[in-house]
Amino acid sequence: MIQNQTWICADNITKAGKCPVLVKNFDSDNVVRAELSITAKGVYYAELNGERVGNFIMAPGFTFYLKRHQYQTYDITALLKNGENHLEVTVSAGWYAGRIVSRFGDWKPEIIAEIVLEYADGAKEIIGTDNTWLAGEGKVVFSDIYDGEIFDATRAVSNLVPAVPDIDADTSNLIPQEGEYVVEREVFAGSRIFTTPKGETVVDFGQNLIGYPQLSINAKAGEKVCVSFAETLDKDGNFYNENYRSAKCIYEYTCCDGEQIFKPRCTFYGFRYIRIDEFPGSATLDEDTFTAIAVYSDMKKTGHLACSNEKLNQLFSNVFWGQRCNFLDIPTDCPQRDERLGWTGDAQVFCKTASYNFDTRRFFYKWLRDMKAQSERYGYVGFTVPGGPTPMAAAWSDAAVIVPWQIYTIYGDKTFLEEMIDTMIQHVEKIAEESEEQYTWRGGKNLRQFGDWLATDSLDKDRDGAFVTTTYSGATNPDFLQAAFYAYDTAILAEALEVLGRDGAYYRDLHSKIIEKFQKDFPEYHTQTECVIALRFNLTSDREATAALLSRMIRENGDRMSTGFVGTPHILHALSDVGKTDLAYTLLLQENFPSWLFSVNLGATTMWEHWDSINKDGDMWSTTMNSFNHYAYGAVADWIYEVAAGIGRENGSAGFDSLVIAPHPDKRLDWLEASIETDKGIVSSKWIHTVDGGVRYEITVPASARIIIDGKSKNIEKGTYVFYR
Ligand code: BGC
Numbered sequence: 083m084i085q086n087q088t089w090i091c092a093d094n095i096t097k098a099g100k101c102p103v104l105v106k107n108f109d110s111d112n113v114v115r116a117e118l119s120i121t122a123k124g125v126y127y128a129e130l131n132g133e134r135v136g137n138f139i140m141a142p143g144f145t146f147y148l149k150r151h152q153y154q155t156y157d158i159t160a161l162l163k164n165g166e167n168h169l170e171v172t173v174s175a176g177w178y179a180g181r182i183v184s185r186f187g188d189w190k191p192e193i194i195a196e197i198v199l200e201y202a203d204g205a206k207e208i209i210g211t212d213n214t215w216l217a218g219e220g221k222v223v224f225s226d227i228y229d230g231e232i233f234d235a236t237r238a239v240s241n242l243v244p245a246v247p248d249i250d251a252d253t254s255n256l257i258p259q260e261g262e263y264v265v266e267r268e269v270f271a272g273s274r275i276f277t278t279p280k281g282e283t284v285v286d287f288g289q290n291l292i293g294y295p296q297l298s299i300n301a302k303a304g305e306k307v308c309v310s311f312a313e314t315l316d317k318d319g320n321f322y323n324e325n326y327r328s329a330k331c332i333y334e335y336t337c338c339d340g341e342q343i344f345k346p347r348c349t350f351y352g353f354r355y356i357r358i359d360e361f362p363g364s365a366t367l368d369e370d371t372f373t374a375i376a377v378y379s380d381m382k383k384t385g386h387l388a389c390s391n392e393k394l395n396q397l398f399s400n401v402f403w404g405q406r407c408n409f410l411d412i413p414t415d416c417p418q419r420d421e422r423l424g425w426t427g428d429a430q431v432f433c434k435t436a437s438y439n440f441d442t443r444r445f446f447y448k449w450l451r452d453m454k455a456q457s458e459r460y461g462y463v464g465f466t467v468p469g470g471p472t473p474m475a476a477a478w479s480d481a482a483v484i485v486p487w488q489i490y491t492i493y494g495d496k497t498f499l500e501e502m503i504d505t506m507i508q509h510v511e512k513i514a515e516e517s518e519e520q521y522t523w524r525g526g527k528n529l530r531q532f533g534d535w536l537a538t539d540s541l542d543k544d545r546d547g548a549f550v551t552t553t554y555s556g557a558t559n560p561d562f563l564q565a566a567f568y569a570y571d572t573a574i575l576a577e578a579l580e581v582l583g584r585d586g587a588y589y590r591d592l593h594s595k596i597i598e599k600f601q602k603d604f605p606e607y608h609t610q611t612e613c614v615i616a617l618r619f620n621l622t623s624d625r626e627a628t629a630a631l632l633s634r635m636i637r638e639n640g641d642r643m644s645t646g647f648v649g650t651p652h653i654l655h656a657l658s659d660v661g662k663t664d665l666a667y668t669l670l671l672q673e674n675f676p677s678w679l680f681s682v683n684l685g686a687t688t689m690w691e692h693w694d695s696i697n698k699d700g701d702m703w704s705t706t707m708n709s710f711n712h713y714a715y716g717a718v719a720d721w722i723y724e725v726a727a728g729i730g731r732e733n734g735s736a737g738f739d740s741l742v743i744a745p746h747p748d749k750r751l752d753w754l755e756a757s758i759e760t761d762k763g764i765v766s767s768k769w770i771h772t773v774d775g776g777v778r779y780e781i782t783v784p785a786s787a788r789i790i791i792d793g794k795s796k797n798i799e800k801g802t803y804v805f806y807r
Contacts, residue, residue, distance in 0.1 A: 084119040084153050087210040089192045089251035092217030094243050098175035098189040099229070101348065103220035104245055106169045106197075108209055113199045116162050118169075120195040121153035121256065125176030127222075127347040130161040130169050139264045139377050140350065143411040144177040144424075145448070146468040149455040151255045153194070162199075170239065171195070174225035174348035181228045182422060183469065191217075192248055194256070211247070218242035225348040228420050230332030235342060236303050261448035262379040264411050266293070270374040275367065278320045283358040285372050290314075290354040290688040290711055292407040292417040293377035294333075296345040298370060301337035305362030307344075309333045309372075311353035313418060313688075313710040317700025321357045324705040329420040337362060350377055352407060352418030352711050354687065378410045381440035384759040386766075387722055390752035394670070396682045398722070404689035404713035405436055412449055412468065416691065416709035424449065424467045426485075427478035427532065428714050431651040433485050435719040437492045438758050446489050447498060453482060454505045462512040463505070465530065473530035474516065476523065476564040477648045482509035483571040487578055494737020500582055510575050510589070513568050521592075521599040523564035531560035534611040536692055537646030538676045554707070556646045558611040562604050563648060569596040570619040581736070597621060610635050611649025614656040629660035641668050643676055651717035658725045658746070666721070667748040678718055689716040727756030727767040732788070738765060741787035745769050747777050760784055763800075772806070779805040 092102035110116070118135060120128060121142040128135040136156040143152050171193055174180065179189035197209040218241040224232040270287040278284055285295075290313050297307055311331045312323040323331075331351050335344050353374075361367055387398040408414045413429035413436075414422045429449070436442050452468040463482040464472030486502035489495075516526035537556025572593040576586035600621050607613045607622075613632035616622040636642065645653050654666040673679040676693030684696050691712035692703045702708055724730050728745035731738070738760040747754070747769040757766030763784030770778045781789060782802040789796050791805060 084121070084194060084196045085253045085256050087194050087196050087253070088212060089123070089194045089248040089253070090211040090213070090215055090217075090245040091248050092173065092191045093246045094217055094241065095191060095219060096188045098179045098181075098184070098187060099224050099226055101172050101174045101220065101222040101225050102191045102217055103239055104171045104173065104193050105216045105218070105239065105242065106209065106214070108167050108169070108197070109165060110162055110167055110199055111164050112202060113159065113162055114202050115200040116158045117155055117198045118158045118195060119153055119155040119198075120171070120193060121151060122171070122173045122178075122191075122193040123147070124173045124178045124180070124189070124191060125348045126193060127172040128169065129171075130158055131163055131167055133161050135161065137263065137265050139266065140176065140348070140411060141264075142259075143261055143264065144468055146452040146455045146459075147178060147255070149255050149459065150257050150452060152259050152261070153256050154259050158197075169197070170220065172220050172222050172347060174222065176227060176348060180226045181420070190248065192251065194253065211245070213244045213247055215245040216242040217245040222347055224332070225346070227349055227422065228329040228331070230330055230351065231346040231349045232332060232334040233344065233346070234336040235338040235344065236336055260444065260451065261411060262381055262444045264377060265380045266375045266377050267380070267406070268376040270376070272369050273372060273374070275369060278315070279318050280320045282321050283367070284321050285356045285358070287354055287374040288687070289403065290352070290407070291374060291376045291403065292350060292352050292410055292711075293375045294346045294349070294351055295356055295372045295374050296343060297335060297372060298343045299337065299362065299365050300341045301339075301362040301365045303337060303339045305337045305364060306360050307335045307337065307358075307362065308360035309356040309358055311351045311418070312355045312357065313353060314696070315355065316702070317696075321355060322702075325419060325702070325708040325710070327419045327706065329418065331418070345375065350410060350417070352416065376406060378406045379445050381409065381442060381445055382759075383439065384441050385439040385723065386757045387719060387755070389754035391671070393673075393679050393682050394751075396686075397678050398719065400682070400686055400689050401435065401713070401716035401719045402439055403687060404711060404716040405432070405439055407688060407711050408713045409436070409440075409445060416712050418711060419709060423469065425478065426453075426463060426465055426467055426481035427475065427535070427647060428712070430477060430481035430484050431647060431717045432713050433488050434492065435717050435723075436713075437489060438720060438723045442489070443493055443495070446485065450486055450489070450502055450505075454502060457482060457505045457508055461508070462528070463509055465532075473528050474512070474526070475530040475532050476560065476567045478532065479509060480567045480571055482506060483574050487574045490578070490581075491731075491736045494739060496582060499578060503578060503582060506571075506575050506578060510568075510571050513571070517568075521595045522603060523568040524561055531555065532647075533560045533563065534558040534609070534645060534649050535647035537609070537611060537644060537649065538693060539609050539611075539644035556609070556611065558609045558646075558649070559604070562612055563615065565596065565600045565603060566615045566619050566621055569593060569600055569621060572596055573620070607631060609649075610639075610643060610653065611645045614645065614649045614652045617656040617659060618652045625660060629662065632656065633662060633665055636665060636669065640674065642672055642674060643669055647714050650715055651720075654718065654721040655725065658721070663725065663746050664748070666725070667750060670718070671750055678715065686710065689713050722754075723756045723758065726754055727769075728790075729756060729758060729765055729767055738762060739785065741765060741783055741785065742790060743767050743781050743783065743787060744790035745779060747771065755780075757782075777807045779803075779807070781805070
């Protein structure tokens with residue numbers, strides 16, 4: 083058991099950024115099976131006899147290490163030799179002590195490991211971490227998640243001294259791997275190389291992605307390859323990466339002699355382009371020199387979306403890529419700049435889409451368990467997980483209730499809901515404790531207000547008549563959002579308790595009191611998001627009037643949204659809920675700013691953080707807060723699955739057991755299809771406008787279901803069906 087081993091430290095190399103190696107030489111003879119269990123306080127890269135152990139990139143992953151530190155177990159039988167074996171483990175500070183969580187300071191580069199050798203006669207030999215291991219310098223000169231990697235292929239492992247056992251270090255927080263492995267997935271080869279107007283050499287991989295470039299080169303020892311990364315070009319076609327802010331994203335490789343292939347070991351980048359800053363004189367740069375490898379959590383793709391409109395298809399692709407790029411072990415805001423953190427609000431709005439697109443169970447269960455552990459430790463959920471305590475924020479901290487519930491409704495797993503219920507209760511209770519007024523969420527010493535983050539309704543005209551954003555948090559009243567989310571959480575909690583066979587009456591009653599107060603405090607709605615949230619969270623006493631107001635606001639805004647992170651994921655649903663699916667399609671198909679297709683028209687291959695990360699004149703939103711890879715607005719896809727294609731479930735049911743297929747065709751599209759691979763099989767729904775002006779529906783269900791077409795309902799059994807209207 084790895085928990086019985088001792089952490090060992092490379093205490094001769096303790097500056098974060100530096101990457102020590104820990105080495106163990108051991109003999110083996112006729113071993114029939116061998117396993118290595120290992121983890122590090124940082125990110126490790128293990129090699130046995132010169133071969134990489136396993137395929138987990140960025141192991142051991144990012145968790146709330148204080149309470150939950152994953153280790154991995156690998157079958158190493160095939161890598162083992164008779165005679166002397168050499169195990170070399172490179173450690174970087176990673177998420178444990180790298181710049182992502184602290185300033186570069188001193189750090190204790192530690193690993194803990196256990197090798198189990200099994201012999202033919204059944205005997206077992208255990209090799210643990212102790213002072214017979216050696217610690218020294220390896221080929222990775224520098225590595226950090228934000229700042230990239232420097233690798234020197236000419237260096238040999240050196241300055242080895244005995245590793246120091248850290249006998250007091252805790253092992254009770256060690257847990258076996260829970261999340262998906264992070265692995266290499268898509269490979270982008272045959273890249274385009276071009277010279278920018280500034281005269282720089284740039285490689286374009288054609289897709290904004292997360293991962294790293296792989297270099298394949300024939301060069302001389304000591305020659306160097308240095309590249310920089312970017313997601314976009316500027317309006318003149320020049321390489322642009324000011325939006326990475328302080329993240330240096332270095333990639334520097336010193337060659338050895340001859341043919342060689344290199345890819346970074348303990349870091350990752352978010353990029354579409356690389357600029358060649360230095361390249362060996364003796365080598366040729368061609369389209370095979372670099373390939374880009376996408377790296378993210380190994381989730382199974384379950385969702386599929388397609389339609390007759392190529393721009394929407396690009397949007398769907400951007401949604402999927404937005405997810406891949408921000409699902410590297412934890413759900414992040416973005417993969418490139420100096421953030422890459424588990425922002426709870428972003429995950430809250432996107433988790434439903436994410437779970438149709440891919441099977442996210444292992445991924446979210448692990449992250450939610452970190453949230454639970456953090457909540458137990460700090461007494462509440464803040465705006466990032468995993469990590470230290472951060473303030474509470476409406477729509478962010480509410481992930482504590484919304485994400486477990488959403489995941490439950492999609493997969494129907496009550497056991498996991500049961501596991502999360504105390505965290506859900508704790509969140510609702512914490513709001514009551516923090517709020518300065520009863521039955522609402524107002525004030526409190528631990529509050530941060532992000533409002534309707536990045537909404538465009540605080541735009542104002544500047545002196546030249548151009549629109550400029552005046553705040554980050556939009557025009558929606560943040561107190562309104564707090565009260566609204568408190569109500570929403572409480573309704574969910576009551577239902578969750580009842581699903582688990584417990585009494586939800588207390589929270590039902592609390593919910594009505596919150597609504598009553600809400601209606602007194604907020605009798606009028608002033609923004610699209612306020613209307614949207616009032617409709618979606620059932621806060622309004624007059625749905626019709628609120629729906630009419632929302633439509634008017636949209637119309638007066640030129641058939642455009644003005645919503646941010648909080649309102650956008652709900653706006654199309656809010657319209658469909660009140661019978662205005664037509665207007666929802668108008669927003670979906672809108673191409674003027676702010677809209678989903680605006681960025682598509684400007685060549686986006688992932689979801690942008692701002693509706694106008696690049697504006698129509700080609701200018702950047704800002705240099706300081708401008709990611710081209712934030713998945714939040716990609717939440718639009720759940721409306722495509724649930725409303726446009728109409729893959730839904732009976733009220734009150736969870737999982738895919740009580741399917742209701744109610745497609746909503748729109749004349750502006752010739753056809754649209756969506757499918758989801760469930761545990762029981764594929765559910766798919768396609769509609770096609772026929773030449774005679776009718777609609778052909780093709781529906782496949784993996785179990786009995788109800789189909790609703792034009793308000794008419796029909797029960798069907800497992801199978802594929804075609805209907806005409
Ligand atoms: C992140 C967001 C996050 C936000 C909080 C930003 O810096 O990139 O996606 O949710 O802060 O408002």
